[in-house]
Amino acid sequence: MVHLLVHMHGRDTKKPQCPVGECRCGHIDALIAMRRELEELEELVLTDPLTRLFNYRHFSQALEQEQERTHRTGQPTALIMLDLDRFKEVNDVWGHEVGNQVLRHVAGLMVSLLRKIDIPCRYGGEEFALILPGTPLPRAVNAAGRLRAAIAASPVMVEGEPLFVTASMGVSVFLRNSHLSADAFVKQVDGLLYQAKAEGRNRVAHPDLESMTPKGQVGIEEKAALYGVD
Incomplete structure (x- = not known):
C-alpha cells in the first residue's frame, strides 16, 4: 500500500x-x-481489513500529530469527513457484500485521487476521515470536490448493472492559533458534514473562507481554488 x-x-x-x-x-x-x-x-x-485504508486508531494518533505539527510550523491541517449517502438502502436492497464492494470502491478512489502524504482513514461504517497535512482551506475544498464528483460519476457494477452512489462531505482546517482538541475538531467538521446532508446530500460543506482569514488577505488564487478552479 x-x-x-x-x-x-x-x-x-x-x-x-x-x-x-x-x-x-x-x-x-x-x-x-x-x-x-x-x-x-x-x-x-x-x-481497516475491508478497505485497506488506515483505521480509526491510526486516525486518532495521526490527527493529534498533525495538529502538533501545525502548532510548530504554522502549516494548516485540513480534515475532510465523508459519509456515503443513503448507504443503508444499498445494504437493504443489494446486500452487505455489495455494500462492502462499494466501500472498497470508494476507498480505491480516495487512494488514487489524494496525495501520497494525505492520510485516508475509515472512520466507521460508511464514514471516512481524510487528513490533508499542510493544506489550506481552498485546496482542501477543491480536493473534496474532485473526490465527490469522482464518486458520483463512478458506479459499481453489480450483476452487469451500474450502481451509483454519492457522498456528502464536511471540510475545515486546523490553524496555528486554534486551541481545539482533536475530538473537538472532528466534531466541528462532522457538523459540516451533516450540514451537507441537510442541504440535499452529494455536496461539500465548509466554513466561509473570509471568516477564517485575516481581513484583506484572501487572494484571487485562493478564491479561485475555493470555487473550483485548480
Whole structure:
C-alpha cells in the first residue's frame, strides 16, 4: 500500500550482516522472518481489513500529530469527513457484500485521487476521515470536490448493472492559533458534514473562507481554488 509505505519510509530495510561473515546464517534468516512478521502485524494494527485504508486508531494518533505539527510550523491541517449517502438502502436492497464492494470502491478512489502524504482513514461504517497535512482551506475544498464528483460519476457494477452512489462531505482546517482538541475538531467538521446532508446530500460543506482569514488577505488564487478552479 503506497500510503502505508510512505508513513513507514524511515524504517531500515537493509539485510543484517552475519557477524562472522558467513554467507548463510540461520540466526540472520530467523531475524529477517521475525522482522517481516512484525511489519505485517504493525500493518494489521493500523489498517481497516475491508478497505485497506488506515483505521480509526491510526486516525486518532495521526490527527493529534498533525495538529502538533501545525502548532510548530504554522502549516494548516485540513480534515475532510465523508459519509456515503443513503448507504443503508444499498445494504437493504443489494446486500452487505455489495455494500462492502462499494466501500472498497470508494476507498480505491480516495487512494488514487489524494496525495501520497494525505492520510485516508475509515472512520466507521460508511464514514471516512481524510487528513490533508499542510493544506489550506481552498485546496482542501477543491480536493473534496474532485473526490465527490469522482464518486458520483463512478458506479459499481453489480450483476452487469451500474450502481451509483454519492457522498456528502464536511471540510475545515486546523490553524496555528486554534486551541481545539482533536475530538473537538472532528466534531466541528462532522457538523459540516451533516450540514451537507441537510442541504440535499452529494455536496461539500465548509466554513466561509473570509471568516477564517485575516481581513484583506484572501487572494484571487485562493478564491479561485475555493470555487473550483485548480
